[in-house]
Amino acid sequence: MARNKYDVDEELETPFNVKHIIRLMKYVKPYKSKIIITVILMFVASIANLLGPYLTKIAIDSEIPKKNVKGLILLSVIFVLTLLVNAVCQKWRIREMTNVGQSIILNIRRDIFTHIQKLPFSYFDSRPHGKILVRVVNYVNSLSDLLSNGIVNLLTDLFSLLVILVFMFIVDARLTLICMIGLPLLAIAIMTIKTTQRKRWQAVSRKSSNMNAYIHENIAGIKVTQSFVREEVNAGIFRNLSNAYRSAWMSAQRVSMLLWPTVEMISIMGTAAVYLIGVSWIGESITVGALIAFTSYISRFWAPISNLGNFYNQIINAMAYMERIFETIDEKLIVENLPGATEMPVIEGDVEFKNVSFKYEEDGNLILENMSFKVNKGDTIALVGPTGAGKTTTINLLSRFYDISGGQVLIDGIDIRTVTLESLRKQMGVMLQDTFIFSGTIMDNIRYGKLDATDEEVMEAAKAVKAHDFIIKLKDGYYTQVNERGSRLSVGQRQLISFARALLANPKILILDEATSSIDTETEMALQEGLERLLKGRTSFVIAHRLSTIKNSTRIMYIDNRGIVEQGTHDELIAKKGAYWKLYTAQFKFLEAAV
Structure with missing residues (x-):
């Protein structure tokens, strides 16, 4: 049996490359000043945070043996100040980068939505609308954490790692080199899982698209579903699509989660080696305070590395969504303004x-x-x-x-x-056979083609197409709320409203495609009177x-x-x-x- 479009995986037409990241950075560029300020503050916070172990070393090795209470109080005050500096900087980062990240998301979503509105009818005819919707909403949302925190965290963690290494070398260079032995192992692990991880998240993207496409289609056709008692069958189809998404997500997570235990294992092995060797050196070439400070730096050394691993996971996961987003934005416009296109004069x-x-x-x-x-x-x-x-x-x-x-x-x-x-x-008015009524009031729907029209002008257009009589009989008249697609109205009523909308725009050329196909004979006779007056002096094309x-x-x-x-x-x-x-x-x- 032929498969439906909603359960057919979409294949990427263009492979991912580093240009996608560069392109994403173009959305970041307008906010570079805020990002730079935030990064500088996070550098300050990192240094403040990393002073703690070194202050502990001074206290243990110097101030406590000397029984210098004033010195200990001073170190305690400095330590508290570092905590306050860190807290203030973190608050700034959370507030500003959340705002920046959401602003970037807003711009990306605006660009993809604007482009979609310009795409030809064939684009929408060739794919389920749910698969288009998921790109504008879900896929763009999936970049939120990366843009809000990932970029700043990347720079901050790289800087923190550098500062930590400086402190570690100051405390003991030999132990630092021992601690760094595990880094090549981590690099090998990352390179090993990279390709598999990306493919798994691409699969998640496809299964999510399929499921959303079916949900959209099922909701749009709910009347047909209930009329033919298809609820159980459709529930079975949804279960299959939902299970496929769950399986893909679990498979992707299993690969993504390999990085964290790898970092933890290498971290534990490095820490154990430092303890074994460091303890044997106490009293000879290292002090107790230095060893305590160094072991504190070890955990801090692996924390940014673990964060960088998480950022890497974010990038790999985001790749699957960025590919789809930019693929949509890059969809070629079949019809667009040609170079040098001019304004159309007033049409005769x-x-x-x-x-x-x-x-x-x-x-x-x-x-x-x-x-x-x-x-x-x-x-x-x-x-x-x-x-x-x-x-x-x-x-x-x-x-x-x-x-x-x-x-x-x-x-x-x-x-x-x-x-x-x-x-x-x-300058053209078009009324198609497949009328579309938007959610909102009847007044809003008629005014859709001419936003500056007065209420009186709206009513005149409705009277001209004989829609006024049925509108005023509704509970709230022209301010009656209609549901999406005008489900509270009859087919004929929707066509009359659509006709009024086209006529209100006062087009120079009027196109009616099966405009009266769903209007009863009595209404049609009344409508003909208005049409004869409205079509007079106006070039019109009628399909009937x-x-x-x-x-x-x-x-x-x-x-x-x-x-x-x-x-x-x-x-x-x-x-x-x-x-x-x-x-x-x-x-x-x-x-x-x-x-």
Whole structure:
């Protein structure tokens, strides 16, 4: 059985390399001043923290034998001050770096969301929306700890390690060299598990994506699920996806956790060697205070090394998510502003397709081939024909949701590829068959296309499309809260609201794709009155399977076989008794039979 998209692992199209880290650092750069201040303070805190063992050595070897109470009090005061300095610096680090880390996360999430909004429809058609969502939310969140603490901790731990080594060499150089014997072993262990660890976390990334994709799909289709009593079956699918994620996560953790016991084992072995050798040297070449201080430094020596190991784990884990994030940001825009694109002047409404050809993929079949037609401003053009013939493709090319493969699309004599997308689309109103209602009030939904519209303008648009009557009957009228996708409204009501939204924007060119497909006959008759007034003087393109709604169009174009088969007014095409006549007659007979 063919597998669904949600349980198919996404393969990375580009391998990870150090450029990803460099690229991540570009997001860090704007906050370098705060990071530098924090690092300096952490250096101060590290030195203050490392003075403790040395003060202990002085107390044991010098002040206590001399019974110097004042000296001990002074050392105690200095020790307390080091603790206070360390506490103040740590508080600064937590506050500032949390703020910096979350600001960087905000910028990354903004960039990926902004880019996603510009991607072509084909990007969203080719993958589950849950897999897109997980990149914007979960994957970006997974970088939070790395950015908030990891970078500063890395610099601080490296500095602390250097300072510790200095103190250790001051106390006893021989014991320091003995302690460092374990470092080559640690390096070998890190290099051994590196590749396996990265692959395991990539698997976690894929399984998380699959699970989120299915959750999103299941919630979106919950009505169908309950209608067909699929709850148990879907729960079984979710268990399998959830178990796959759990197994991948446990497998990744097992590898990641190998580093910590490795560091601990080498640390214990080094400490034991220092004790064995150091104790035998007491009284000969080392004092008791020096040995106590040195053993205290040993634990502090391995602490930053362990932290560096944890940072390494963070980097390896974050790689799996950074790869996906940057892969999405690098997704090529099929349609974008060309270099030197200018603002589209105020549209008058003349439209021309000049030898337009189009195919969705470079090596795919032509959907349209050498299509040519002219439309004068104010005309209403109806597009009819069989499913898949290219009607919706034609209006998508006019809105430049796709770029043509050949020819030209001109508005007022201007090639639409030479103007910016924003300046073109903001003068066009589009209402698609698949209407989308956002969560919020009805007023907000109608105002979506023109945010500065007054309440009166919103109501006028609703009245024009005959939506006002049903809106005022709702409990809170225009301020009625509608759920996501408008689930509290009927399909017809959602289409009327969507229509009002398109008309409120006062577009110079209006596109209606099956705009009245879900409106009942009585509402349709009322809507036609408003349409006739609103379409007057406005260039409009209408796609409709219900042919009764387009009889009064300026021109009807029958599209099939990659182009226009015939065109003319309703009466002209009926008189021809061609493709349109057959379609109209068949639909008329069907309606008679239904009655």
